Amino acid sequence: MGFIQLVLLEGILLICAGMIFFGGIWGTFAAIVALSGINLLAYDAPQFWYWEIPLIVGGLLGILLLFTVGKRANKTQIVGGLVGGLTSLVMFGAFATPIIAILLWALVFGTGLIPKSKKSQVLWSFAPTILRIMLGICGIIYGNILTA
Numbered sequence: 001m002g003f004i005q006l007v008l009l010e011g012i013l014l015i016c017a018g019m020i021f022f023g024g025i026w027g028t029f030a031a032i033v034a035l036s037g038i039n040l041l042a043y044d045a046p047q048f049w050y051w052e053i054p055l056i057v058g059g060l061l062g063i064l065l066l067f068t069v070g071k072r073a074n075k076t077q078i079v080g081g082l083v084g085g086l087t088s089l090v091m092f093g094a095f096a097t098p099i100i101a102i103l104l105w106a107l108v109f110g111t112g113l114i115p116k117s118k119k120s121q122v123l124w125s126f127a128p129t130i131l132r133i134m135l136g137i138c139g140i141i142y143g144n145i146l147t148a
Helices: 003-042 045-074 080-094 097-110 121-146
Strands: none
Touching: 003 045, 003 121, 080 121
């Protein structure tokens, strides 16, 4: 592969990770479809299924985990503000330097990262975000292995 193709591939893999992080279950499904398209372009029929079956199984397990962790986290009643605060921090961080992003985020949104609740509630409220980050990183790694 040429340099331009590799850069475009990494861009697609980063978009897939973003879809998982911001889209949750539907974003994970869309990322699986995108990675399947990359797999289809990269391999012929026997090799395609060699890579596709682990991709589908891993994606379905990720969707199931997101569903169960999301159900558990929604019972804590603090997920909405926490996810809104984290999403705004990530969006500002993507377009500004980290120090400016944190200052702008604190001035504009002012949402606390760690609310005053029990530790178990705080841990369960962070669980969906951490799981989305881990699934996104796994998607990037699997996509890189897929095209190696």
